[in-house]
Amino acid sequence: MTAENEVIVSTEHLSRRFGDLVAVRDLSLEIRRGEIFGVLGPNGAGKSTTIRMLCGILDPTSGRGTVVGFDLARGAEQIKARIGYMTQRFSLYEDLTVIENLRFYAGLYGLAAARREDRVRFSLERSGLASRRGQIAGTLSGGWKQRVALACATIHQPPLLFLDEPTAGVDPVSRREFWERIHALAEAGTTVLVTTHYMDEAERCHRLAFIFRGGLLDVGTPTEIVARRGLRVAELEVDDAVPAAARLRQLPEVDEVAHYGHTLRLATVGGVDPEALARAQLGAQVRSSRAARATVEDAFVSMVRSEGA
Amino acid sequence: MLALTRTLAVARKELLQLRRDRLTLAMMAALPIAQLLLFGYAIDTDVRHVPAVVWDQDRSAASRDFAQGLQATGFYDFKGQVRDGAEIERAFRSGRAQVALVIPPRFEAALAQGRPEPVQLIVDGSDPQTVGSATSTAQGLAAARSPRAPQLRVEPVNWYNPDLKTSTNIVPGLVGVILTMTMVMLTAMAIARERERGTLEQLIVSPLRRSELVVGKIAPYVAIGFLQMTLILLLGRVIFGVPFRGSIALLYCAALIFIAANLALGLLFSTLARTQQQAMQMSFFFLLPNILLSGFMFPFEAMPPAAQALSQALPLTHFLRIVRGVVLKAAELPDVAGELGWLGALLLVLSSAATLRFRKKLD
Ligand SMILES: Nc1ncnc2c1ncn2[C@@H]1O[C@H](COP(=O)(O)OP(=O)(O)O)[C@@H](O)[C@H]1O
Ligand SMILES: [Mg+2]
Numbered sequence: 001m002t003a004e005n006e007v008i009v010s011t012e013h014l015s016r017r018f019g020d021l022v023a024v025r026d027l028s029l030e031i032r033r034g035e036i037f038g039v040l041g042p043n044g045a046g047k048s049t050t051i052r053m054l055c056g057i058l059d060p061t062s063g064r065g066t067v068v069g070f071d072l073a074r075g076a077e078q079i080k081a082r083i084g085y086m087t088q089r090f091s092l093y094e095d096l097t098v099i100e101n102l103r104f105y106a107g108l109y110g111l112a113a114a115r116r117e118d119r120v121r122f123s124l125e126r127s128g129l130a131s132r133r134g135q136i137a138g139t140l141s142g143g144w145k146q147r148v149a150l151a152c153a154t155i156h157q158p159p160l161l162f163l164d165e166p167t168a169g170v171d172p173v174s175r176r177e178f179w180e181r182i183h184a185l186a187e188a189g190t191t192v193l194v195t196t197h198y199m200d201e202a203e204r205c206h207r208l209a210f211i212f213r214g215g216l217l218d219v220g221t222p223t224e225i226v227a228r229r230g231l232r233v234a235e236l237e238v239d240d241a242v243p244a245a246a247r248l249r250q251l252p253e254v255d256e257v258a259h260y261g262h263t264l265r266l267a268t269v270g271g272v273d274p275e276a277l278a279r280a281q282l283g284a285q286v287r288s289s290r291a292a293r294a295t296v297e298d299a300f301v302s303m304v305r306s307e308g309a
Numbered sequence: 310m311l312a313l314t315r316t317l318a319v320a321r322k323e324l325l326q327l328r329r330d331r332l333t334l335a336m337m338a339a340l341p342i343a344q345l346l347l348f349g350y351a352i353d354t355d356v357r358h359v360p361a362v363v364w365d366q367d368r369s370a371a372s373r374d375f376a377q378g379l380q381a382t383g384f385y386d387f388k389g390q391v392r393d394g395a396e397i398e399r400a401f402r403s404g405r406a407q408v409a410l411v412i413p414p415r416f417e418a419a420l421a422q423g424r425p426e427p428v429q430l431i432v433d434g435s436d437p438q439t440v441g442s443a444t445s446t447a448q449g450l451a452a453a454r455s456p457r458a459p460q461l462r463v464e465p466v467n468w469y470n471p472d473l474k475t476s477t478n479i480v481p482g483l484v485g486v487i488l489t490m491t492m493v494m495l496t497a498m499a500i501a502r503e504r505e506r507g508t509l510e511q512l513i514v515s516p517l518r519r520s521e522l523v524v525g526k527i528a529p530y531v532a533i534g535f536l537q538m539t540l541i542l543l544l545g546r547v548i549f550g551v552p553f554r555g556s557i558a559l560l561y562c563a564a565l566i567f568i569a570a571n572l573a574l575g576l577l578f579s580t581l582a583r584t585q586q587q588a589m590q591m592s593f594f595f596l597l598p599n600i601l602l603s604g605f606m607f608p609f610e611a612m613p614p615a616a617q618a619l620s621q622a623l624p625l626t627h628f629l630r631i632v633r634g635v636v637l638k639a640a641e642l643p644d645v646a647g648e649l650g651w652l653g654a655l656l657l658v659l660s661s662a663a664t665l666r667f668r669k670k671l672d
Contacts (some may be wrong), residue, residue, distance in 0.1 A: 055514050060672045076669070081516040091507040094320065095329045100322075107318020108515045152511075 006159055007066075008191050010053060014063035023049040025214040031207075033159070034188050038205030039195040040300060046214040047195040048088055051162045054193070055085050068160055069305050081109070088165050090149035094138030098129055098148050100139055102155060109156035127181070141175030150181065154190075161185065163194040167201065181202055198299035200300060208296070211304055216221045217303050219295040222296050225309070229302050231255060231294040234274035236264045237287040239282045244282055254279065255302045268297050311524060315463060318524025323499070327529065333495075334671055337533055341487045341541045348479050349660055350547050361385040361408040361617040362400050364392065369417035375428065385410075397431060407433040464587050480545035481636040482605045484538050485628045488564070489590075489599050491537065495530050496575030497588035500667070523664050528571040534568035535561065542636070555635035559642060563635070566652045567628040570637075574657035580666040590625045627651040 009031035016024040024046040031037045039047050052058035054067050055077030064071040068082045075250045092101050106116040124130045127147045141252045167175045187194055203222050210217040218225050241259045248257045256267040275289045365372050379385050388406055391397055400406040411429035421424035503509040545551040582588035602620035620626045629650040634640030
């Protein structure tokens with residue numbers, strides 16, 4: 001059962017409509033045990049809808065799927081006992097204290113009294129919440145709420161964890177600590193499906209799925225995804241950045257030009273060398289240039305651009 | 310079927326939330342007291358100056374004297390003489406009078422001969438609060454005159470309301486009304502609140518079963534219902550001298566079923582409402598037929614058959630009969646078994662409906 005590469009989530013042509021709107025379209029995915037699987041997409045892309053279907057709380061309009069070994073259509077209740085889900089807004093009971101929230105979720109997942117207290121104490125310590133145990137959850141700041149929500153979602157040690165935009169509205173330090181927790185959980189064998197639109201977080205995932213307007217654009221490791229776009233990137237120092245950027249954007253081999261002050265970030269497609277291209281086009285205007293690594297963000301922007309056009 | 314751990318987790322959470330919700334708690338205590346005082350004192354002031362007519366068939370000094378004696382009590386306001394039964398009916402229908410005093414012919418002669426000669430007091434029973442007081446005042450007067458005329462007897466005749474009701478009816482009735490009001494409202498908010506705050510999604514994504522949710526949500530409020538009932542009965546006794554004649558155990562058993570049925574109904578509303586406000590509106594809307602049709606305000610017997618049939622579906626109708634029977638008439642289990650059966654059946658239907666309506670899905 002615990003074999004490496006064991007598939008823990010798999011979907012085939014999963015779709016969900018709301019009236020005329022297709023929120024998720026023909027989604028086929030496989031997620032393997034122990035992976036941190038990131039789902040990237042702009043607002044309204046269908047990330048939450050996908051998670052809700054995988055959690056068994058929203059019926060797909062068509063398609064099928066298996067989660068932790070159970071069929072989505074028939075085994076929703078079995079799935080629910082084996083997953084953890086942190087909703088988009090951390091839905092804690094704001095009028096309960098931290099420890100009361102933890103105890104409630106422990107009870108909800110059927111942890112008997114003795115084991116419950118052990119787990120609650122362990123969770124409080126592991127999440128650094130021990131000193132806040134008696135604080136009313138509604139009075140916590142975003143970062144602390146997020147910790148409590150994660151502790152609640154993992155109180156029953158689920159093998160599969162769904163996190164829907166867990167770092168939205170959380171400060172950078174808390175985000176960093178949060179991702180350390182995610183990696184620790186994954187190393188301990190938990191599979192994590194996390195949605196985000198922070199690109200730095202996307203780089204920390206083992207594999208990524210890009211979704212846009214309900215459709216899957218690409219799946220793979222961050223490196224694979226970037227490589228598949230065939231992007232090459234250079235950073236250029238130029239004199240007159242705005243007209244230079246406008247000029248470069250006209251070219252078919254240019255994917256994207258962003259400018260920050262005097263610096264242009266130029267991404268090209270089809271293996272074209274961006275530095276050579278810039279010098280050929282702009283000549284002496286280019287004061288210096290250096291090659292840069294194409295990022296997930298470059299790939300994402302490029303994909304959304306070509307889709308959206 | 311029910312996992313104790315999960316059910317208890319829900320019940321404990323509800324209690325914790327309730328404990329922190331000072332406003333709701335205060336309302337739960339203030340509502341019964343306020344209602345009791347309102348209804349209780351309203352009754353006390355209402356029973357003065359009941360409009361009355363006289364059908365004096367004797368037209369003698371003795372008959373006039375008796376009528377004046379009644380007027381002097383301050384309880385009746387005589388609005389004039391009538392000459393036949395049809396006129397009494399018109400006076401009742403138009404509201405000109407609620408009581409008619411009928412003094413038979415040969416009243417004076419009968420008194421002189423020492424023959425018993427009943428005086429008739431016709432009461433508009435559709436306003437049950439007046440009935441008891443109206444007759445007891447007249448009887449009191451008759452008794453007061455007994456030394457002079459030992460044969461004088463007042464024979465009350467109660468129209469529209471054969472099941473003679475007295476003002477003490479109100480306090481036990483209030484137990485039912487207040488429980489209906491607060492219990493339905495409490496649970497109607499319970500799921501709508503989770504939906505509004507986003508915690509419902511966490512609940513339905515957990516392995517919590519529907520029946521566990523329903524039982525866990527209802528259980529803590531049963532205790533509150535019992536406290537409210539005790540408060541009303543105690544205050545009713547202290548302030549208004551309402552007796553408690555029957556079995557306390559029987560009443561609390563019946564109340565358990567009644568409270569649970571109301572809570573289940575509240576949960577059902579809660580699954581239908583999208584917001585707490587909608588849930589609140591539904592509860593108020595539901596309260597109206599309860600007050601009108603249950604027999605709390607208007608006697609069951611005076612209602613048209615369609616309304617009677619409808620009122621059978623209200624838990625309050627059955628509980629009112631039980632609570633009035635047990636508190637005022639010392640009714641025992643066999644007396645109220647039929648009503649208990651109704652309550653049990655309603656509880657079953659309502660809790661099943663709430664369980665089925667609550668789906669562990671988002672849409
Ligand atoms: N319950 C719903 N009813 C109608 N439309 C919905 C519902 N839930 C989501 N949608 C729509 O489906 C699309 C995808 O939403 P969602 O999955 O929440 O996107 P994301 O999480 O990626 O921001 C959006 O256009 C959203 O408005
Ligand atoms: Mg979302």
